[in-house]
Amino acid sequence: MKNGFWSLLSKPQEGEDFFLPDLCSSVAVFTLVVLAELMVLVWVLAQPAAEGFDWLQLALASLFVQWIVLLSAGLLCRLRPWMQARPLGLAIACCYAVVVGLTLVFTVLAEWVLYQGMAERFLLPSDPLLRHGLIALIMTSLLLRYFYLQQQWQLHNQAALQARLQSLQSRIRPHFLFNSLNSIVSLIGTQPDKAENAVLDLADLFRANLGEADAVATWADEYRLCQGYLRIEQYRLGDRLRVTWQVDELPPNLPMPLLTLQPLLENAILHGLQPSVSGGDIQVVGHYREGHVELLVSNSCPQQSEHRGACMALNNIRARLAALFGASARVEAWQEGTRYFSRLVYPCKQPST
Secondary structure, three states, X not given: OHHHHHHHHOOEOOHHHOOOOOOOOHHHHHHHHHXXXXXXXXXXXHOOOXXXXXXXXXXXXXXXXXXXXXXXXXXXXXXXHHHHOOEXXXXXXXXXXXXXXXXXXXXXXXXXXXXXXXXXXXXXOHHHHHHHHHHHHHHHHHXXXXXXXXXXXXXXXXXXXXXXXXXXXXXXXXXXXXXXXXXXXXXXXXXXXXXXXXXXXXXXXXXXXXXXXXXXXXXXXXXXXHHHHHHHHHHHHHHHEEEEEEOOOOOOOOEEOOOOOHHHXXXXXXXXXXXXXXXXXXXXXXXXXOOEEEEEEEEEXXXXXXXXXXXXXXXXXXHHHHHXXXXXXXEEEEEEOOEEEEEEEEEOOOOOO
């Protein structure tokens, strides 16, 4: 355990592993200023005052502390890239040196300002130096501990989200794998060329499915995968499968997770077209309006069909979109007569070309 601790201190931490946040950001600066002012207010309130609240003491203490906080944040922000490439122990020592060093310097300056004009009374203030240095040391330790815990909490959330997305995506694999293999097997003996093309399309689907769960591709990539999947099913169903696309409003570079639309098409075929002897049709309509992507999939289905078994895929897509694009992402499904509808909507900014 001891050797592991020292090896951690001697190893640089880069990227998301570095404990110190970007102190140049407006949020970080505002947070530090508020925390410093609260600390000053508590300190002034704790001082005995016979004539009520001492506003002058508050102003002077605030000026003293805020200068130290803002200069420390600025220096640590500039030193952050350098500290990331250094051992963790050296980076922590640097943080202490900056904050405590600035505190001692400002303490000396403050004492000199108070006693200027009385040079005979000005001596190096050992008591304020010790007191302010200890306060700076304690507050720096608390802040560094807070930054470390916050970083660990963020890493934990990212790991949990990654595991959740991997779990959701892994549930999709058996769906298209089982159906696609059946289609390929039926083609091997009679149409080997089509079987070969189907294997290539299946390989593309597997490549997408085995990719990073939190990776966001483009609408063009998803559209290509869906076309490959429909070709595999077309080999099996023939004229029973008819698909109409109305997706000209969707920009090709629009961000979209892979295997988002494909499960909806699979449900449409599995629960809507496949049970019917005459097959049916699928319509896909896509829009991009006011920063929102909307995809509507509708398919013909028997009157008595309830699309049972489609809920898991819909829930998986809903959870993936919510994890990647926020709570406003939604997936809806309903049936009207002999047609079944699935719609997904999520907020997304189109990248500049």
